[in-house]
Amino acid sequence: MTRRLLLYPLWLRLWHWVNALLFLSLLVTGVSLHFGSQAIPFATARQVHNISGLMLAVGWAFHVVASIRSGNVRHYIPRWKGLAGDVIRQARFYGVGIFRDEPHPFPPTAERKFNPMQQVTYLAVVYVLMPVLIVNGIVFMVPDLAVDVFNYGAIWLVAGLHYLVALFLFLFMLGHVYLATAGETVTSEFHKMTRGWVDVEEKGDE
Amino acid sequence: MTFRCAAFGLVAAAFVSAALFFAGSARAEARAEEESGIPGGEVTEARGELAEREYASVNERCLRCHGMATLSYQDPTTQKTVSLAVDPEKFATSNHARMTCTNCHQDDYIEYPHVKKADRASLTCLGCHRADKKTSRFRIPIFDDVGRQFRRSVHYKALPETFDCFSCHDPHVFEVLTAEAGPAAVVNSDNAICLKCHNSQPRFSALTRHEFPSLKQAHSWLPSPSMHWRSVRCIECHTPRGGNDINHEIVRGEAVERNCVACHTKDSALLTRLYRHRVKEERQVSGLFASMLNNEAYIVGMTRSPDVDALSFFLIGSTVLGLGGHGLLRWLARRRRRS
Structure with missing residues (x-):
């Protein structure tokens, strides 16, 4: 028996895709600024980066509030007991099982739409890396703040952290986009994030 | 016998290294002098004990009144009060x-x-600050173009009659900061020269009838102006490049x-200006620590x-390769x- 589950409500899908576009815009302008490239005029890149960054911050705050209010946040909290074993099971699937057409070890349910690897990664990305990136992005906009808070060489710390976190988020994005092709079918994960629902096989006795 | 040889060797090595050390420090001094263009040692060496006494006595005599x-x-x-005082400590x-x-x-x-009669016009900086090898006290021609550039x-252009070296540089106070002071101190000290008039309407108006330009308004196009003013000198942008x-x-x-x-x-223009003294060392030891800690x-x-x-x-490349390889294997499988 199949049941249609709405795992990604409209607000979440909208946030996801707006966030994806902002990631791209920040990536392109950020790289241009970092290398002092003339490909995008510096002043333009700066402005686009600032506006995108602010929008990302607002979007992030919206996502957190809406996630808490709707209970969506529960999907981000891993089951800590036996987490290591679960992550290894998922990793083994990507390393071995996926080539043998084995079933996904943690199919989405209403209570747990992410697999353990996703949970750990998304928790780190949304609740650790993004806030760090946003906070030091804002410090960049008000650099006087950094000088007062940390004193000597503070802006270096902020800049280094901003760069490193952005690098990790870019690496995450690469992995995220690739793994989106590793669902039941190559496109099923993309359908999930556009339509919002997923068909779940349910055993008769459950 | 072996012991004696070793002891002799040690003493000889100590002498050689001491000689090398002194030669090295003398070379370093000469190099520093050459780079700064200010022959610090030359003046003191040339001036004997007698000159030293004369120096003290002349300046003491002047400062007896002018030190007040x-x-x-x-x-x-003009009916204006003109100060004739020189601050002995600052001098x-x-x-x-x-x-x-x-x-x-x-x-x-x-x-x-x-x-x-006290005649300011007879005083000129370029008398000493010039590139003429015979008469100049400065070995490198950094002052070559100053006169032309100033004109x-x-x-x-605005004040050909009244604006001169002393409008900005007070020779009794002027102190060029060395590289060790760090860029922040250099920026602060150099910008103070401009801000003396450009941040004070009374001083500005005493010089010219031109409208007092608002610094904020003139720099409204510049992002984070206050940050820029603290980090770079006015002349970084307000003098032509090259x-x-x-x-x-x-x-x-x-x-x-x-x-x-x-x-x-x-290849920032700042490397040939504000950070010029750092360029050499910076380029030699480029890398994480050089750029993050020295700067x-x-x-x-x-x-x-x-x-x-x-x-x-490396991380991006290996991620892309890893993911691509995984995808390829999936496709092959x-x-x-x-089949």
Whole structure:
């Protein structure tokens, strides 16, 4: 028996895709600024980066509030007991099982739409890396703040952290986009994030 | 026997290393002098004990009156109070501290009352600050173009009669900060020269009838102006690029550097100006620690670490390769299953 589950409500899908576009815009302008490239005029890149960054911050705050209010946040909290074993099971699937057409070890349910690897990664990305990136992005906009808070060489710390976190988020994005092709079918994960629902096989006795 | 040989060897090594050390430090001193262009040692060495005494006695005699903070007179034509005071403490730390007053204020002044009328026009900086190898005290021609550059500056063009070296530089106080002071101190000290008038309407209006330009308004196009003012000198943008690093051609309006990438790039114009003394060492030991720890300033596009960049490219490259390889294997596995 199949049941249609709405795992990604409209607000979440909208946030996801707006966030994806902002990631791209920040990536392109950020790289241009970092290398002092003339490909995008510096002043333009700066402005686009600032506006995108602010929008990302607002979007992030919206996502957190809406996630808490709707209970969506529960999907981000891993089951800590036996987490290591679960992550290894998922990793083994990507390393071995996926080539043998084995079933996904943690199919989405209403209570747990992410697999353990996703949970750990998304928790780190949304609740650790993004806030760090946003906070030091804002410090960049008000650099006087950094000088007062940390004193000597503070802006270096902020800049280094901003760069490193952005690098990790870019690496995450690469992995995220690739793994989106590793669902039941190559496109099923993309359908999930556009339509919002997923068909779940349910055993008769459950 | 072996012991004696070893002891002799040790003593010899100590002598050799001591000799090398002194030779090294002498070379370093000469190099520092050559780079700064200010022959610090030369003046003291040339001046014997007698000269030292004369120096002290001349300056002491002058400062007996001119060291009084209140010494001044009222100009009969302008009715303005003109200060004749020299702060002895500031003079002692200035670049001219080793000179006698009469090096510039010619010998007429040695008698009291002064024979010659005080004549500011007869005083000139370029008498000493010039590149002429025979007469100049400066070995490198950094002052070569100063006179020409000054005549092209907005200040001279607006006020050819009244604006001179002393409008900005007070020779009794002027102190060029050395590289060790760090960019922040250099920026602060150099900008203070401009801000003396450009941040004070009374001082500005005393010089000219031109409208007092608002610094904020003029720089409204510049992102984070206060941050820029704290990190770079006014002259970084307000002198044309390509001149020497003490360019005196102060420009305004259209001629001002407004291209962000002039500084915000790896080959930043700041490297030939504000950070000129750091360029050599910086280029030699480029890398994470050199760029992050030796550099007090952060400049987007300029001060980035090549090590971190290389690490980023490596991480991104290996991620892309890893994911691509995984995808390829998935595709091959599926083809095999189907066949």
